[in-house]
Structures are given as C-alpha cells and as structure tokens.
Amino acid sequence: MTTFLVTGGSGQLATALAKAAPARVRIVGRPAFDFDRPGTLATLFRDAPPTLVVNAAAWTAVDLAESQPDAARRANETGPAHLASLCARHGTRLIHISTDYVFDGEKGAPYVETDPVNPTGVYGATKLAGERAVRAALPGAVILRTAWVYAEGGRNFVRTMLNAATRMDRLRVVADQRGCPTNADDLAQTVLTVADVMLGGAPAGGIYHAAGAGETTWHGLATAIFEEAARHGWKIPAVEAIATADWPTPARRPADSRLDCTRLADTFGVRLPPWQPSLRRAVAAICGAPAMAN
Numbered sequence: 001m002t003t004f005l006v007t008g009g010s011g012q013l014a015t016a017l018a019k020a021a022p023a024r025v026r027i028v029g030r031p032a033f034d035f036d037r038p039g040t041l042a043t044l045f046r047d048a049p050p051t052l053v054v055n056a057a058a059w060t061a062v063d064l065a066e067s068q069p070d071a072a073r074r075a076n077e078t079g080p081a082h083l084a085s086l087c088a089r090h091g092t093r094l095i096h097i098s099t100d101y102v103f104d105g106e107k108g109a110p111y112v113e114t115d116p117v118n119p120t121g122v123y124g125a126t127k128l129a130g131e132r133a134v135r136a137a138l139p140g141a142v143i144l145r146t147a148w149v150y151a152e153g154g155r156n157f158v159r160t161m162l163n164a165a166t167r168m169d170r171l172r173v174v175a176d177q178r179g180c181p182t183n184a185d186d187l188a189q190t191v192l193t194v195a196d197v198m199l200g201g202a203p204a205g206g207i208y209h210a211a212g213a214g215e216t217t218w219h220g221l222a223t224a225i226f227e228e229a230a231r232h233g234w235k236i237p238a239v240e241a242i243a244t245a246d247w248p249t250p251a252r253r254p255a256d257s258r259l260d261c262t263r264l265a266d267t268f269g270v271r272l273p274p275w276q277p278s279l280r281r282a283v284a285a286i287c288g289a290p291a292m293a294n
C-alpha cells in the first residue's frame, strides 16, 4: 500500500483525507509546511521524497484575497509552482486542487474543462495562475477543480448558517449564484480513487472537474441545511432570498459556476454523489454535536 503526502494540514480536505485513509496519508501543515517559507518544502523532499503529493493547501479566503493579493499569490501560485518543480525533480506524482472560481459564471450551463477561464477576483486569478504554473512545471500533474466545499469542521457556509441559526430569527441569503455544493468527505474519496489510478501508472495529467452532483443556489443550500437542522429539533430562522447586488462583498463571485464532471467519470471511473444526501449527513453530524445545540 503506497502512502502519500497531503498538504493543508488543518484544512477541510486534508482533514477529510486523514479521516478517510489514516494509514495511507501523511498530513503536513503550517508551520512545518508553509508556502511563505519555501525552505519547508525542500525539507519534505530531502530524505525520502514522497511517491505522490495531494496539494490541498491554499489561500481560500475569497474576500480577503482582494486586499492581500501577495499572500494569496504565494499560497495559490508561486508556492504550488515550487511544489510542482520539486515533484518533477523527484519523480513524485501530484494532485493539485483548484476551483470553480477560475470561471466568470457567464456561460449559462455547467462548465467543462476546456471552457475559457476568466476569474472575477483575486482568489480565482491566483488559483488559475497556480494551475498554469503547476502544469508548466509538471505536465503529468492532475488538477481537480472543485466547488463550494464544506465539512463538519472548518470554516464554511454550512457551519456559518448553523451558527447564525443559534443567534438569529431571520437570514438573508443570495439566491442568484448557482453552483455545486461539495462535501469534503466525498471529495476525499474521489482524491483517493484518482491517486490509486495515478499510482497504477495511468492516465496522463490534466484538468478534471470534481464537485458534488446536482446544483443549487446559496439560498437553496441554506434552505436544505435548515430543513435537516429542523429534523434534529433545531429552531430555524426564516430565510429571505436576496440578489447578489443586495449583499455587496469585496470579491465579485461567478453567478453560475456549475461544473460538469463527466471527464472525471470517464477517466477515473468516479463521480461524486448528489449533494443533498451528503449535506444531510454533515448537518446531522453537526447538529448532534453538543457544542452546536441551539
């Protein structure tokens, strides 16, 4: 059984990978692995270069990236470029995680991998630059673009909604942005499958979309979260549907960043499950946790 290295220590995907395959993955995070301190990357390769790396470390604060573009660039572009070069030098396979926010959301249909990219903010722009840098350094790298990731722990929309439910009777949620909610556990299973196929010697690197099946809006997601929370006896807030224009944020987000994941299924034989049952599982687990009772 080949073990592999996962960056992004305390993050949602790294944590899910550690939970899914504790015997197979070695998780590294800050301060031992820090894109802001490039020497920490070389150290990881010095003694025993890993067979495969999953790069789940990233600057994911979409709004904050607008005011801290240099830090976002180090985590999302120059850091991954350096990591990919080290992988190339040591014969290490690389799975690099990217985002639906490389698209501008204007297509009006789910995006395929060959669609033109046009990020609307610094986060998407730095992630796109990271994709390009990784592919230039290591053409065999597999890049998985995912979307709207949440987990039982971590900072994410699901937890934000449930936290708000403990304090508020009424919430306003954007109803004109569409996407594919992705449970970090489902993404972790997909990463493990992709890793196994790569370690088996096939196929060639490239970009693949890997998000929860189906689609919704942030408002639809909030409604589904609260439906499940209500089943667990929670008092739930009223959810008002609003337009993006009524919820100004520093970063502009794509209005419709749904991802078509057919290429992933055709190449790796894996498809993420529909988002609803995965969401219900996560919400049930969070609602059952003593610290979150409302």
Ligand SMILES: NC(=O)c1ccc[n+]([C@@H]2O[C@H](COP(=O)([O-])OP(=O)(O)OC[C@H]3O[C@@H](n4cnc5c(N)ncnc54)[C@H](OP(=O)(O)O)[C@@H]3O)[C@@H](O)[C@H]2O)c1
Pocket (backbone or CB within 6 Å): 008, 009, 010, 011, 012, 013, 014, 029, 030, 033, 034, 035, 036, 055, 056, 057, 058, 059, 060, 074, 075, 079, 097, 098, 099, 100, 127, 145, 146, 147, 148, 149, 150, 154, 155
């Ligand atoms: N979250 C989403 O909705 C979403 C959507 C689409 C794509 N993605 C992509 O999916 C991947 C995994 O996301 P996630 O949700 O698991 O992210 P996450 O929970 O925000 O975790 C990101 C991890 O990256 C680490 N990190 C940040 N800057 C770093 C740096 N300069 N050097 C080293 N590590 C650094 C963080 O470390 P600290 O804990 O020390 O800060 C954290 O452990 C990322 O590539 C992300 O871009 C996420």
